Amino acid sequence: MTHVVVVGGGIAGLAAAHEAVGRGATVTLVEKDERVGGKLRTSPFAGRLVDDGADAFLLRVPWANDLCREVGIEGELVHPAARDAYVWSRDALRPMPPQLMGVPTDLDALEDSGLVSPAGVEAARRDLTAPATPLTGDEAIAAAIGRRLGDEVVERLVDPLVGGINAGDTRELSLAAVVPQLDAALRDPDHPSLIEACRARTSSGSSDPPPVFASPVGGMGRLAEAVGAGLGPADVRTGRSVVAIEPRVTGWTVHLSDGTVVEADGVVLAAAARANAELLGVVPGGTEASTLLAAVEHTSVAIVVFAFPLNHIGRPLDRSGFLVPRVEGTALTACSWSSTKWAHLGPGWGDGTAVVRASAGRHGDQAALELDDHELTARLLQDLEVTMAVTGAPSEVRVNRWPSSFPQYAPGHLERVDAIERALPERMGLAGAALRGVGVPACIRSGREAAARAMR
Numbered sequence: 001m002t003h004v005v006v007v008g009g010g011i012a013g014l015a016a017a018h019e020a021v022g023r024g025a026t027v028t029l030v031e032k033d034e035r036v037g038g039k040l041r042t043s044p045f046a047g048r049l050v051d052d053g054a055d056a057f058l059l060r061v062p063w064a065n066d067l068c069r070e071v072g073i074e075g076e077l078v079h080p081a082a083r084d085a086y087v088w089s090r091d092a093l094r095p096m097p098p099q100l101m102g103v104p105t106d107l108d109a110l111e112d113s114g115l116v117s118p119a120g121v122e123a124a125r126r127d128l129t130a131p132a133t134p135l136t137g138d139e140a141i142a143a144a145i146g147r148r149l150g151d152e153v154v155e156r157l158v159d160p161l162v163g164g165i166n167a168g169d170t171r172e173l174s175l176a177a178v179v180p181q182l183d184a185a186l187r188d189p190d191h192p193s194l195i196e197a198c199r200a201r202t203s204s205g206s207s208d209p210p211p212v213f214a215s216p217v218g219g220m221g222r223l224a225e226a227v228g229a230g231l232g233p234a235d236v237r238t239g240r241s242v243v244a245i246e247p248r249v250t251g252w253t254v255h256l257s258d259g260t261v262v263e264a265d266g267v268v269l270a271a272a273a274r275a276n277a278e279l280l281g282v283v284p285g286g287t288e289a290s291t292l293l294a295a296v297e298h299t300s301v302a303i304v305v306f307a308f309p310l311n312h313i314g315r316p317l318d319r320s321g322f323l324v325p326r327v328e329g330t331a332l333t334a335c336s337w338s339s340t341k342w343a344h345l346g347p348g349w350g351d352g353t354a355v356v357r358a359s360a361g362r363h364g365d366q367a368a369l370e371l372d373d374h375e376l377t378a379r380l381l382q383d384l385e386v387t388m389a390v391t392g393a394p395s396e397v398r399v400n401r402w403p404s405s406f407p408q409y410a411p412g413h414l415e416r417v418d419a420i421e422r423a424l425p426e427r428m429g430l431a432g433a434a435l436r437g438v439g440v441p442a443c444i445r446s447g448r449e450a451a452a453r454a455m456r
């Protein structure tokens, strides 16, 4: 029987282990922390179960939903109760107009929102009549979209949304790797206008479109727990890391930090990118893949969760939350109104408490993360006072720091990943957020594909 060692028990590693077990392998999964799940972690907060990291997964792609079904938790999935969001722009929370990855599809709604100035709306309108501007190769998102819509729409809509999902700077992120939908829209031969191409991609014709996101009602940690529990006889070793991997005649010898050794036919590297690159760097034939992987930059974020008495918030929490453009200069980059977004965190409790998750830190803007927990909390509270009229102290606070958590896909990233995969040694798979998507579904897919490769 084939034996596979999976390094790292985040969702990519768990998905790899699940796939390998499904293909008939015996599996050893090694996770440095005391628990599996990585960035999927849910903890008790204000009497509820609140996510410390990721809080939902996308349903437009099948991989996360399929895994939930396979591990028997499809029936536990819930969808956000509030879909729409605001943007803090020009001194007010402005309703986000209909859009595709930040490209507005209704310019009257953009104008009514006041999100950008009248000159910013006019710049965007010119896209409707301007000749096509064909892409040559991969480009930075801000440059490619800015050419069509002007800088203001990029700074106040595209960057907060796309940059927010990736904790990145759209002036430095790859169009093809980060927003393939917009890359395709800009290459659409039937629509020289980007706005028209995006409209064609978003008009479902349905007045009740299907939900876009889901999460287990017990939080995203429940997904990790269920995949871990479903591994059956797999050997899950937490609280220790893989420190070296050596080739043997038909596979690998894997060395753990506790001094034990595991013999494997195949290995999946699903630890953080830097750890994967270090392990690859000392494997014969792994140097090229290691060097290419180590060059993917990462950025850090923090999520500070606040509970407030509802009557300490001077405005209705009537959407899922809001984004804050970089140009506003706040420490706050986004705020999720979790007790509005998720019915199970909100009104049902009847305790008059609002739970909000405030984010800080993005690529090129890490100053807030240098503050200690107390200072960071105070800075974010100041921003919440201005943006959502919070008064008084929170009843509970939790600071979650996620260092080097978001890979930054620079232009040319997809070619880099192709080259990494070509350079991988035989019977070794590589998985995780640094490759073909930071979202949970993409990480699941990469884990499953890496397991198949490790077993070839």
Ligand SMILES: Cc1cc2nc3c(=O)[nH]c(=O)nc-3n(C[C@H](O)[C@H](O)[C@H](O)COP(=O)(O)OP(=O)(O)OC[C@H]3O[C@@H](n4cnc5c(N)ncnc54)[C@H](O)[C@@H]3O)c2cc1C
Pocket (backbone or CB within 6 Å): 007, 008, 009, 010, 011, 012, 013, 030, 031, 032, 033, 036, 037, 038, 039, 040, 052, 053, 054, 055, 056, 057, 058, 240, 241, 242, 243, 270, 271, 272, 275, 301, 303, 402, 405, 406, 431, 432, 433, 434, 438, 439, 440, 441, 443
């Ligand atoms: C704050 C935040 C919010 C997010 N929100 C969302 C969201 O709402 N929706 C969404 O789809 N995505 C979201 N993401 C992105 C998504 O959660 C991550 O990209 C994804 O979970 C990464 O999974 P992974 O398995 O690649 O890495 P990780 O979760 O980082 O797992 C890697 C694991 O490897 C372990 N490890 C490291 N070195 C070793 C070693 N040498 N030996 C053994 N183990 C090792 C680590 O301890 C870790 O557990 C969010 C990310 C963050 C940080």
